[in-house]
Amino acid sequence: MKAQEKETLVLIETSMGKIKVKLYNDTPLHRDNFLKLVKDGTYDGLLFHRIIKLFMIQGGDVTSKDAPMDKPLGEGELGYTLPAEIRIPKYFHKKGALCAARTSDDVNPDKESSSCQFYIVSGKFYTDHEIDKMEAERIEKLRNSIFGKYGVTENDTLKAYARPAEKTAYAIERDSLARKAMAEYEARFQEIHITPEQREAYKIEGGAPHLDGNYTVFGEVIDGIKTVEKISMVATNENDRPLQNIKIKTMKIVAK
Structure with missing residues (x-):
């Protein structure tokens, strides 16, 4: 080694x-x-x-x-x-x-x-309550940023602007965008997740x-x-x- x-x-x-x-x-x-x-x-x-x-x-x-x-x-x-x-x-x-x-x-x-x-x-110093609130705000901000960028929501829906004849094709596109958004969110989750080590340091130090x-x-x-x-x-x-x-x-x- x-x-x-x-x-x-x-x-x-x-x-x-x-x-x-x-x-x-x-x-x-x-x-x-x-x-x-x-x-x-x-x-x-x-x-x-x-x-x-x-x-x-x-x-x-x-x-x-x-x-x-x-x-x-x-x-x-x-x-x-x-x-x-x-x-x-x-x-x-x-x-x-x-x-x-x-x-x-x-x-x-x-x-x-x-x-x-x-x-x-x-x-x-920070309390558990303050840390929890901060993490929740980070999660919401990241979600809104990523899902907004792809034009989807966490329910995998888009605004209803497609004509009926295009619904099937558009649903496929919608699902593809939603998967991309979720993959990016999961990849970037560590940016906003507060680990036990961080939590302990912010409470004690x-x-x-x-x-x-x-x-x-x-x-x-x-x-x-x-x-x-x-x-x-x-x-x-x-x-x-x-x-x-x-x-x-x-x-x-x-x-x-």
């Missing part, structure tokens, strides 16, 4: 403490891009420019270094994007997840990731389950989660920028 490839560790030294993360090997595009930026010193001196309590801390805007407090941040990029490497349900938005930021679906339907901006989940399946998770915090929590609780302005700059002093590749 082939030995598992060793995961790379990165130490993020911030002005509020240290955070050590490991990068997943089965998100290689994100891993290698992140490591390149670490080696190049791209992140050194940048800010955690967007912080939302009980949610996440975000950094990596390449225009944020020494940015005055009145400068809008969040648009600084490196001129390229990364193809999504969403590995749901294996990797999900549990507390401490290291994830790639991206632009919204309306301009980015393929969910491609930012070249440099990332976030670390601080998250909140906390996280941000509403982001699952939509953003690439490419690593996780293995040491320094208290620093993440401390950063996540700082005071911010109306744009979620901390009132006092929180710097990424350095990032370095380290051994275990």
